[in-house]
Amino acid sequence: MQHGKYRFIVGFLAVPLGLYTLFVVWPFIQSIYYSFTDWTGLSPEFEMVGLANYERMLDDDIFWKSLQHSLLFALLLPVVTIGLALFFSFMINVGGRRRRGGPAITGVRGSSVYKIVYFFPQVLSIAIVALLFAFAYNPDSGAINSLLRGIGLGELQPLWLGDPDLALWCVMAVLVWSTTGFFVVLFSAGMASIPAELYEAALLDGANRVTTFFRVTLPLLWDTVQSGWVYMGILALGAESFAVVQIMTTGPGGPDYSTTVMVLYVYQKAFRDGQAAYATTIGVALLVVTLAFSAVVLRLGRRERLEY
Amino acid sequence: MGSTSAENHGTDGTAAVGRRDLIKRSAALGLISVPTMSFLSACASGGGGDDGEKAKAGKKTAKNPLGVNESAPMEFVLFDGGFGKEYAEDAVKVYEKNFPGAKVKFSATQKIQSTLQPRFNQGTPPDLIDNSGAEQMDMGTLVGKNQLADLTPLLDAPSYDDPAKKVRDTLRPGIVEMGQFDGEKVWILYYAYTVYGVWYSGKALAALDEEYPETWDRMLAVCAKAKKKGIAGWTYPGKYPYYIPFSLYPMIAKVGGAEVLDAIDNLEPNAWKHPAVKACFEAYYELYRKGYILRGTPGLDHIQSQTAWAQGKALFLPNGSWVENESANVIPDDFEVTVSAPSGLDSSDKLPFGTIWASGGEPFIVPAKANNGAGGMEQLRIMLSEASSRNFTSKVKSLTAYNGGTDGITLTPGLKAGVAALEKAGQNVVNPRLQDWYVQLQKEKIGVAGLGEMMAGRLTPAEAIKKIQGFADEAAKDDSIKHYKHQ
Numbered sequence: 001m002q003h004g005k006y007r008f009i010v011g012f013l014a015v016p017l018g019l020y021t022l023f024v025v026w027p028f029i030q031s032i033y034y035s036f037t038d039w040t041g042l043s044p045e046f047e048m049v050g051l052a053n054y055e056r057m058l059d060d061d062i063f064w065k066s067l068q069h070s071l072l073f074a075l076l077l078p079v080v081t082i083g084l085a086l087f088f089s090f091m092i093n094v095g096g097r098r099r100r101g102g103p104a105i106t107g108v109r110g111s112s113v114y115k116i117v118y119f120f121p122q123v124l125s126i127a128i129v130a131l132l133f134a135f136a137y138n139p140d141s142g143a144i145n146s147l148l149r150g151i152g153l154g155e156l157q158p159l160w161l162g163d164p165d166l167a168l169w170c171v172m173a174v175l176v177w178s179t180t181g182f183f184v185v186l187f188s189a190g191m192a193s194i195p196a197e198l199y200e201a202a203l204l205d206g207a208n209r210v211t212t213f214f215r216v217t218l219p220l221l222w223d224t225v226q227s228g229w230v231y232m233g234i235l236a237l238g239a240e241s242f243a244v245v246q247i248m249t250t251g252p253g254g255p256d257y258s259t260t261v262m263v264l265y266v267y268q269k270a271f272r273d274g275q276a277a278y279a280t281t282i283g284v285a286l287l288v289v290t291l292a293f294s295a296v297v298l299r300l301g302r303r304e305r306l307e308y
Numbered sequence: 309m310g311s312t313s314a315e316n317h318g319t320d321g322t323a324a325v326g327r328r329d330l331i332k333r334s335a336a337l338g339l340i341s342v343p344t345m346s347f348l349s350a351c352a353s354g355g356g357g358d359d360g361e362k363a364k365a366g367k368k369t370a371k372n373p374l375g376v377n378e379s380a381p382m383e384f385v386l387f388d389g390g391f392g393k394e395y396a397e398d399a400v401k402v403y404e405k406n407f408p409g410a411k412v413k414f415s416a417t418q419k420i421q422s423t424l425q426p427r428f429n430q431g432t433p434p435d436l437i438d439n440s441g442a443e444q445m446d447m448g449t450l451v452g453k454n455q456l457a458d459l460t461p462l463l464d465a466p467s468y469d470d471p472a473k474k475v476r477d478t479l480r481p482g483i484v485e486m487g488q489f490d491g492e493k494v495w496i497l498y499y500a501y502t503v504y505g506v507w508y509s510g511k512a513l514a515a516l517d518e519e520y521p522e523t524w525d526r527m528l529a530v531c532a533k534a535k536k537k538g539i540a541g542w543t544y545p546g547k548y549p550y551y552i553p554f555s556l557y558p559m560i561a562k563v564g565g566a567e568v569l570d571a572i573d574n575l576e577p578n579a580w581k582h583p584a585v586k587a588c589f590e591a592y593y594e595l596y597r598k599g600y601i602l603r604g605t606p607g608l609d610h611i612q613s614q615t616a617w618a619q620g621k622a623l624f625l626p627n628g629s630w631v632e633n634e635s636a637n638v639i640p641d642d643f644e645v646t647v648s649a650p651s652g653l654d655s656s657d658k659l660p661f662g663t664i665w666a667s668g669g670e671p672f673i674v675p676a677k678a679n680n681g682a683g684g685m686e687q688l689r690i691m692l693s694e695a696s697s698r699n700f701t702s703k704v705k706s707l708t709a710y711n712g713g714t715d716g717i718t719l720t721p722g723l724k725a726g727v728a729a730l731e732k733a734g735q736n737v738v739n740p741r742l743q744d745w746y747v748q749l750q751k752e753k754i755g756v757a758g759l760g761e762m763m764a765g766r767l768t769p770a771e772a773i774k775k776i777q778g779f780a781d782e783a784a785k786d787d788s789i790k791h792y793k794h795q
Contacts, residue, residue: 038788042445043453044429056788138612139604140621162546162607162764250547254756255606255764271421273748274449275788 028287031280041276053281062257062265063282067289069168070262073175073236074293078229081176085183086225088118090213092184093191094199105199115188118181126240129178130247137161137170137248161249164258171259174244179235183228190224191217226301233293237286238263262286363680371406373465374682374689379409382683383434385424387441388416390630391500391670395700396438399691403683406690410683421445428455433675436684438499440670447496447671447744451489452790457674458493462685468693475692480730482739483709486668489745489792497688498668500700501707503629503647503726504554505664510644510721512539512620520648522661524591527651531600534623541600543622545610549763550755552592553740555626558665559650560588561738565658570794573741575784580777587653589762589769596765606764611635618643630669632722633705645722647729662732667739668709745792746783753779 035053039046057063092111108114121129136143137160145157161167194217202212218225235241242263246252253260253268262282270279363380366372382403386396393416400414413434417423421443427433428445433455439445450456463476463484476484480501487494506520513520516534521527531541545551561569564584571579579585595601602622605613614635617625625631632645639645649664672691674684690696697713700706705720707713707727714727730737742750754776762772783789 040446040449040453042425042428042449043455044431045453134609137607139607140602140612140616145604157604159546159604159607159764162604164761164766250549250606250760251752251756253752254547254760256757256761256766268748268752271443272446273789274446278788 031283034277035281035284037277039277040274041270042274053278057281062260065257066260066262066265069260070237070289073241073261074233077172077175077236078232081179081232082183082225082228084180085187089184089187089191090217093188094217095209105196118184120181121178122181126178126243127247129174130244133174134248162255164255167249167255167259171244171248175240186228187221187224190221194220230294230297233297234290237290365682370471374461374686376682376686378407380680380683381411381413382680383413384436384687385434386416387420387438388418389441390633391704395703398699399687399696402690403687419443431677433677435674435678435680436687437673438670439673448790451495455676456495457676457681459487459497459674459685460494462688463494465689468689475689478692478711479709480711481737483668486739496671496673498671499691499709500669501709502669503666503729505647505729506555506650507625507627507631507647508623510646511642512623521651524651524653528594535600540602540622542595542624543602543605543613543616544626545608545613546606547609549760550751551626552759552763554628554665555650556588556592557740558663558738559652560584562652562659562663563587563657566738569738569740574793575780580773580780586769586773589773591653593762593769596763629706629722629726632720646725647722649729649733659736663736663738664729664733666730666737749779749783
């Protein structure tokens with residue numbers, strides 16, 4: 001069987017690798033190539049312009065703002081989303097009090113309902129979520145300000161998406177709301193595979209819920225958390241952040257560039273301003289940021305794998 | 309790119325395919341996908357166009373002044389937006405009747421850019437395009453890259469109804485100029501005609517016992533009166549503050565003369581520092597300072613602000629003539645949708661009251677590389693006939709570029725007010741070009757980051773002017789965008 005083993009493996013890998021090269025690697029190479037041209041995206045003619053697009057990008061205030069916001073998204077959103085998801089899934093699966101006659105390890109009362117409820121936002125498309133929240137944030141007749149008026153806080157009527165100090169946070173809140181459910185389900189699945197004996201042993205030793213979480217659950221769930229972290233970071237840098245910013249915000253990207261993100265800027269340059277080459281340049285910058293983010297997360301998160 | 313692999317691997321009918329064969333085959337399939345990549349290198353930006361495939365010109369006759377090849381197929385792509393597609397389908401029927409031998413391929417889409425950008429890149433665009441909507445392809449770039457055909461032959465052809473009159477003489481003011489970018493050539497024909505201005509409910513104003521205010525002092529007085537009744541003076545789409553210029557720019561022209569707007573369009577140094585600009589900015593800022601703007605306006609989008617306006621929460625709204633159609637479902641029957649030219653400052657203004665912004669919408673283009681460009685132009689000539697124009701107006705409640713075509717149909721209140729406003733304006737129709745020449749500058753920079761911030765009270769007029777002048781200077785210096793000048 002040893003004979004021809006590699007040929008056998010290569011035989012199976014060739015197709016997926018070929019497809020991957022064709023549809024993932026090749027477009028990357030193409031974008032990098034176009035970033036050195038002055039292609040408009042509207043005509044087949046273009047010329048090489050060397051590093052002109054990159055020089056322009058470094059001078060572009062809007063680019064720096066979008067980079068800043070994208071980085072904030074990539075750093076803050078995973079922390080909040082994964083933190084919340086870990087808390088919820090812990091309470092659903094492990095955090096409950098022992099009930100007479102029940103198993104030693106169980107979720108809080110009604111946890112099966114919560115599990116479904118948390119997953120609801122994941123079922124809605126991000127475009128619908130963004131539209132719903134755009135209505136809710138309407139300062140004149142939206143749900144949030146109506147609620148504030150209803151409870152006697154009529155003086156407190158923030159402009160939400162119309163206020164440059166609040167808009168970015170409003171957008172982030174929507175992303176947290178819409179993605180937490182997915183991670184609750186992901187972590188719940190991970191927690192289900194942790195043997196109950198470990199928890200029982202910890203309980204016998206007198207560990208409370210906080211200790212159990214940090215000493216048992218989190219270390220055994222680390223791999224899942226880490227991949228969730230990378231996934232959420234890429235989500236926050238990519239399509240999801242584009243959708244909410246494009247649909248919800250002033251302009252979009254405003255007010256006064258307070259919510260613009262790199263993907264939105266790529267889109268605007270390519271499809272609004274007819275500057276496809278410059279857009280791919282920003283795209284290349286986005287690629288660098290995304291790769292750096294994944295590398296840092298995987299590097300920092302490297303731990304010895306626990307066998308159980 | 310998939311065709312080669314299909315040919316190589318689709319012919320095997322024998323049973324009993326051994327494991328070895330299977331492996332060999334999958335390896336081959338994988339290898340195939342590598343060379344096919346070379347085809348792709350031309351994928352995104354396409355190859356050169358095939359200029360040799362253009363349809364031969366037909367014979368020019370009185371009925372066929374553009375010399376359309378009577379049997380050449382014609383392809384027409386329409387933006388399927390607020391105006392629908394029926395008006396164009398009707399016009400296509402006329403084309404098919406006039407040229408029974410020609411096959412017309414008509415399609416309507418909202419995704420103009422995603423369907424057509426690749427075809428421009430391949431050099432095989434359709435013959436007539438309504439390049440409109442959210443996915444509009446950047447006109448400046450299309451012109452700059454010589455992708456569009458000059459429409460002068462169409463404009464100089466006899467009009468459809470009256471052979472003694474050229475097409476260009478049947479159009480409303482500003483239409484031909486709007487199609488020019490630099491020089492005499494006309495690249496775009498705007499088919500719809502939009503009246504911009506201050507929109508209000510005739511009934512609400514009558515209830516206040518007021519007429520539309522012609523000076524700014526009167527405007528403030530009307531707003532004060534409304535405020536006492538709990539009605540805000542103004543609202544606007546705070547999320548898209550580039551609606552504010554619909555009434556602000558013609559006001560600037562009224563106060564300081566149309567040349568102030570021309571200087572702004574030409575990105576001249578210090579154009580925004582003109583005293584008329586400053587006076588108008590300060591006038592608008594007064595609306596904010598005195599609390600005449602509907603609370604929460606900076607967070608409203610266009611639909612939300614129009615709804616608040618239709619519900620009577622605010623009196624005035626800067627908008628265009630599409631508002632009547634767009635918000636039809638929330639505007640009460642007795643609302644009396646009315647448009648007025650913007651108020652001026654006082655009697656020392658350069659232009660009379662009535663100076664208004666009106667211009668074309670729905671830009672139609674004929675690509676330079678179209679196979680049957682003459683057919684595309686002929687289709688436009690048909691659409692610019694009185695019958696087609698009237699059909700459009702009665703179906704979608706909007707005027708067309710054709711000057712006339714409103715007799716004998718019942719106009720909606722807003723449309724009637726628009727026609728009246730145009731009559732009152734006479735020659736004083738201004739046509740600021742920033743929004744089609746420099747989209748990013750107009751919408752994102754001047755609109756959102758400048759005017760939007762000022763009207764939300766986060767910038768003073770002086771700060772806003774300084775910021776906007778900075779944006780304009782940047783755009784003037786930016787050599788990645790094409791620059792245009794008023795002729």
